[in-house]
Amino acid sequence: MPVSLDGKLVVAVSSRALFDLEEENQLFETTDDRAYMELQMQRLEQPAKPGVAYPLIQKLLRFNEPEQQRVEVVMVSRNDPVSGLRVFRSAEHHGLKVERGVFTRGAPPYKYLDSLNANLFLSANDDDVSAALCTGFPAARVFPQSIKTAEQHPDEIRIALDGDAVLFSDEAERVFQSSGLDAFVDHERSHSQTPLPPGPFQPLLKALHELQQASSHLPIRIRTALVTARSAPAHERAIRTLMSWNIVVDEAMFLGGLEKGPFLKAFAPDFFFDDQTGHCESAATAGPTGHVLSGISNEHRLKRVR
Template sequence: MTDSSSDGMSFSHKKLIVAISSRALFNLDESHAVFEKDGVEAYCRYQIQHEDIPLETGVAFSLVRKLLALNERDPENPRVEVILLSRNSADTGLRIFNSIKHHGLNISRAAFTRGASTHPYISAFGAQLFLSAEANDVRKTLEAGFAAATILPSASAAVSEVDPSQLRIAFDGDAVLFSDESERIYKQDGLEAFESNETLAAKQPLPGGPFKNFLALLHQLQLEFPADTAPIRTALITARGAPAHERVIRTLRAWNIRIDEAFFLRGKDKGEFLKAFRADIFFDDHQKHCESARQHVATGHVPHGVANE
């Protein structure tokens, strides 16, 4: 699933479907604290008692709003759909649906599992990306071959909308867009061995990672607009540097996928670059990089590859 196509053009008429948990979409900290302190029954009573009080927006709310806004350009041919996957029950989920309506989000499909894992329904809905605050659900989704990330709590500045007219998504490279095979060499044998391998294999495209297909779908959406006015902008922000950059560039070229901006930082901290790029969300497999990133932008940890074993 993660590497089903070597050519982004094969996605030309496929709708982008994103599944999101209620805790990623809305701020459920207050009600979750009730659950942690007093248990599930108290939580259910609390949500029902407050079901007419809209929830505040969560870390991924801006991302979802911008994704849905892409449909406004051609309402008769929507290219993006957002699905709600929630561990709430239908009873407690009513507050979430009321909040969706209050905030004007066009989300009509949902699954409420009353505490059970939501990951089995990713495939049933045909989603290509899952964002959740439940790390176990995210891991199982990745294991099933779908792009997924654990949404991390961020500073208030991270969820402010810096550019309402353009969706900006940033990705790490190894173990996110690409496989972790090169990173394994770095972990086992060090930087010199890693760079030697990447130099020797510079013209061999890297295998795809869990977010390759998601990037390909974003690229297909971008192709529907002139490059200078596209409502989506992407960036690769990687710890790689020269000479390991060449293989990355040739890999994206072989996939026929455009990345708008690329940063080869050779270990330099990513946070300030993400802030300068004004990312709506950043995906990385390293907890350390995610901790830096979430000080500036909404961040999704991808628990995949050698860094998470």
């Protein structure tokens, strides 16, 4: 019987998302890939330091048991195969069971996400993230400057998500940007009983919910939070939308435009996902952050990759 990833939570992660390779990447961007390859080979025995996605990946792999592998982490990277040697050795050094990888030497790697049945793609490359989102995969560009907070809650995976254009579609956000706050509030009040269409990260939240249900006997837990600029009365449609999906979040923060960073510091996420750069910059001071390049706020980027 052939090997299959069906039924697993599959996380595709780039080398720069999982490990801190910013110094090496600067050489790549200022010279060429051959100099980069040579540096990686020189550092083959030097394990790379953990990157932004490392705490999340480390915790997710704890859902695996010898008799039941529930999570699969796959390297999907623009790195060349030679540089991939260091990536795999770094993973082994840190005790991460990462066995599969796709290395494309500069070519867009997102096209392999379909073959992997990926539930999430984390990368440091704008174009790869945008292309993945356009083809229907939850994806985010990691903020390399994000602080890491995994040690605060060692037995919990804490995931925080923005609402509009991330967990939900950008339907309401388009009303806000075209007609202003009052029109947005009126629109959401009149549509409070109508669930919002799913956004790009709804499938991930659903998959995390299913993973938790399937592994309730394990000591590691998943805790989720909706962190949105919405406020009452626009909160009702968001809550009813989650109810219609039969998905429960543990916390919900309706901030009415307040800066998200201070609230995320209190929540201490292993990852936060938002579609707006300003919110991501604030969130990066609180924990690992991913910019979801979707919706009306990122249309200029999406058009570039279509």
